[in-house]
Amino acid sequence: MSKYIVDLFDVCLEAGNEIMEVYAQDFDVEFKEDDSPLTVADKKAHDAIASGLEKIDSSIPVLSEEGKEIPYEARKDWGQFWLVDPLDGTKEFIKKNGEFTVNIALIKDKYPEMGVIYAPALDTFYFGVNGEGAYKLNDASKVKVTSSVDLINQSVSLPEVKESNITNVVASRSHMSEETEAFINQLDGEVEVVSSGSSLKFCLVAEGKADYYPRYAPTMEWDTGAGQAIVEAAGGKVTRYEDNERFYYNRKELLNGWFLVSK
Numbered sequence: 001m002s003k004y005i006v007d008l009f010d011v012c013l014e015a016g017n018e019i020m021e022v023y024a025q026d027f028d029v030e031f032k033e034d035d036s037p038l039t040v041a042d043k044k045a046h047d048a049i050a051s052g053l054e055k056i057d058s059s060i061p062v063l064s065e066e067g068k069e070i071p072y073e074a075r076k077d078w079g080q081f082w083l084v085d086p087l088d089g090t091k092e093f094i095k096k097n098g099e100f101t102v103n104i105a106l107i108k109d110k111y112p113e114m115g116v117i118y119a120p121a122l123d124t125f126y127f128g129v130n131g132e133g134a135y136k137l138n139d140a141s142k143v144k145v146t147s148s149v150d151l152i153n154q155s156v157s158l159p160e161v162k163e164s165n166i167t168n169v170v171a172s173r174s175h176m177s178e179e180t181e182a183f184i185n186q187l188d189g190e191v192e193v194v195s196s197g198s199s200l201k202f203c204l205v206a207e208g209k210a211d212y213y214p215r216y217a218p219t220m221e222w223d224t225g226a227g228q229a230i231v232e233a234a235g236g237k238v239t240r241y242e243d244n245e246r247f248y249y250n251r252k253e254l255l256n257g258w259f260l261v262s263k
Contacts, residue, residue: 115229
């Protein structure tokens, strides 16, 4: 397992602590130019992650939703970089339903090499490394971890759910497009829709609790990098809607096209 994984676990817990301190209080909500919400928790989590990643390896650049904008000319030749969403699911955070996450992915040569997702309100940590498997750790903040072997030994290997006769499709609580409904309607047999917020939708597929996550609505690169790494490490796929090719990163436009996640 990657030498970075334990350090990333610690970084996620630190960011999660910052988020939960704000979550427990009344907080103000700002809005960005695209009308997406922003809270002080987003900013505090970004600062904690940026500081942590700098300590892990200062030579690896960081592309974060809450970081400064980096023009394509400056990043197009990056061989590897951290792709970060300090607080994915700000709408869920504001609703206080617990379905928000910290997402960190290591992208190498345009594809996810490793990803971690931490849901601080649920205290659940997901991690996956290309070619080395994906795992889920419950009660993460209560676990003592000193090595990747510790981490794996206390985690559940993904997928953990056995095959079922029912096809489960995960769809966003906040975004359900006509195309998503059409995708669900064309599936054979009994179909159930599972709702979830933030990158936890990827985690449901990685766990085997969902067969598909069609996302026929806008997302950004930092929304999907960590989730893709974990799904792929669990044996699943994330493919582009237009040509069924593997999803890739560090594009000129950071706005994602439509995609399908399948186990």
